[in-house]
Amino acid sequence: RSAGIVGAPFSKGQVSAPFTVCVSVPVVTLALFLLQPKGGVETGPDRIRAAGLLHRLKEQGCAVKDYGNLTFEELVDDKPIGLLKNVRAVGGANRRLSEAVQAVKKDGHTSVMLGGDHSLAIGSIHGHSAAVGELSVLWVDAHADINTPLTSNTGNIHGQPMSYLLHELQSKVPVLPHFSWIKPCVWAKDLVYIGLRDVDPGEHYILKLLGVKVFSMSEVDQLGVARVMEETCDYLSAKAKKPIHLSYDIDAIDPSVTPATGTPVAGGLSYREGLYITEHICQTGLLSGVDMVEVNPLRSPTEDDVQSTVNTAMDLLLSCFGRLREG
Numbered sequence: 001r002s003a004g005i006v007g008a009p010f011s012k013g014q015v016s017a018p019f020t021v022c023v024s025v026p027v028v029t030l031a032l033f034l035l036q037p038k039g040g041v042e043t044g045p046d047r048i049r050a051a052g053l054l055h056r057l058k059e060q061g062c063a064v065k066d067y068g069n070l071t072f073e074e075l076v077d078d079k080p081i082g083l084l085k086n087v088r089a090v091g092g093a094n095r096r097l098s099e100a101v102q103a104v105k106k107d108g109h110t111s112v113m114l115g116g117d118h119s120l121a122i123g124s125i126h127g128h129s130a131a132v133g134e135l136s137v138l139w140v141d142a143h144a145d146i147n148t149p150l151t152s153n154t155g156n157i158h159g160q161p162m163s164y165l166l167h168e169l170q171s172k173v174p175v176l177p178h179f180s181w182i183k184p185c186v187w188a189k190d191l192v193y194i195g196l197r198d199v200d201p202g203e204h205y206i207l208k209l210l211g212v213k214v215f216s217m218s219e220v221d222q223l224g225v226a227r228v229m230e231e232t233c234d235y236l237s238a239k240a241k242k243p244i245h246l247s248y249d250i251d252a253i254d255p256s257v258t259p260a261t262g263t264p265v266a267g268g269l270s271y272r273e274g275l276y277i278t279e280h281i282c283q284t285g286l287l288s289g290v291d292m293v294e295v296n297p298l299r300s301p302t303e304d305d306v307q308s309t310v311n312t313a314m315d316l317l318l319s320c321f322g323r324l325r326e327g
């Protein structure tokens with residue numbers, strides 16, 4: 001196995017609501033720390049590297065090439081478009097990421113995109129597909145991230161990436177500046193979700209309309225993770241065995257394990273279930289690209305919580321590349 005690492009320190013796919021408080025300074029200071037604008041997510045790539053990802057991958061016999069962190073140009077007048085925030089910045093960053101991931105794939109590696117927020121899946125999946133053609137997507141997340149710009153109730157593009165990529169939704173996506181380079185590249189039948197537990201009404205409508213395969217946390221409880229993975233792999237390989245793009249949002253895991261993330265939701269995957277998913281996907285031999293996003297060190301009050309989040313993200317990636325709990 002060989003991994004090509006791309007860091008994408010980008011956080012404009014989400015903007016926390018501005019808040020005004022008029023209370024004593026210490027409380028404001030604490031509040032600012034606790035409610036830190038979700039900007040901390042751009043420190044994710046370096047925190048995961050600092051945990052020892054590259055060294056550990058090499059230790060387990062995986063070839064590794066680190067392509068470094070992308071730099072994104074600061075746009076000055078990126079005015080909102082309706083509810084949509086940072087549209088031009090998100091479009092530009094993902095265009096750059098798409099080119100980077102395509103290059104990593106052309107070099108023969110399994111791409112590893114370290115986020116940054118989940119809007120980056122636009123560029124990661126687009127670039128992956130540009131290199132390998134049609135692919136399957138396994139989206140592990142508390143959220144479906146399939147709002148269109150018109151169904152989103154926040155305007156945050158980290159809740160919308162799949163809508164720009166699905167062939168079947170293109171009639172529902174308006175023309176946006178810096179987004180015209182995106183060619184839809186995923187079929188609804190090639191998309192599977194695991195871990196959903198916070199799905200907006202518009203997203204639920206879209207998932208039902210397109211007949212997307214979903215294993216929400218209810219199915220994880222009902223079937224157990226082993227059966228979920230058996231059915232996921234059968235479903236993905238029932239037709240052609242397409243290369244798999246695994247897009248892992250760390251908030252799929254329960255916040256008791258990974259609290260340092262922007263949009264935590266109770267009742268998530270255990271550490272063990274999270275690992276079972278990546279071990280199983282690795283064993284298919286079809287894993288061709290992976291995203292690890294939404295690690296946000298600033299969103300947790302204690303360093304221990306940050307470490308738990310970062311180490312879990314690293315462990316999930318190590319098991320994508322063959323690490324087994326049995327040794």
Ligand SMILES: N[C@](CCCC[B-](O)(O)O)(CCN1CCCCC1)C(=O)O
Pocket residue numbers: 117118119141142143144145147152153154155156158159160198200249251262263294
């Ligand atoms: N669906 C949400 C959350 C998206 C999370 C993005 B991810 O998965 O990358 O972290 C909105 C969630 N919604 C906000 C209002 C209260 C109910 C939940 C959105 O903003 O679209």
Ligand SMILES: [Mn+2]
Pocket residue numbers: 014117118158262263294
């Ligand atoms: Mn996010």
Ligand SMILES: [Mn+2]
Pocket residue numbers: 118141143145158249294
């Ligand atoms: Mn997500």
Ligand SMILES: [Mn+2]
Pocket residue numbers: 141142143249251252263294
């Ligand atoms: Mn999420």
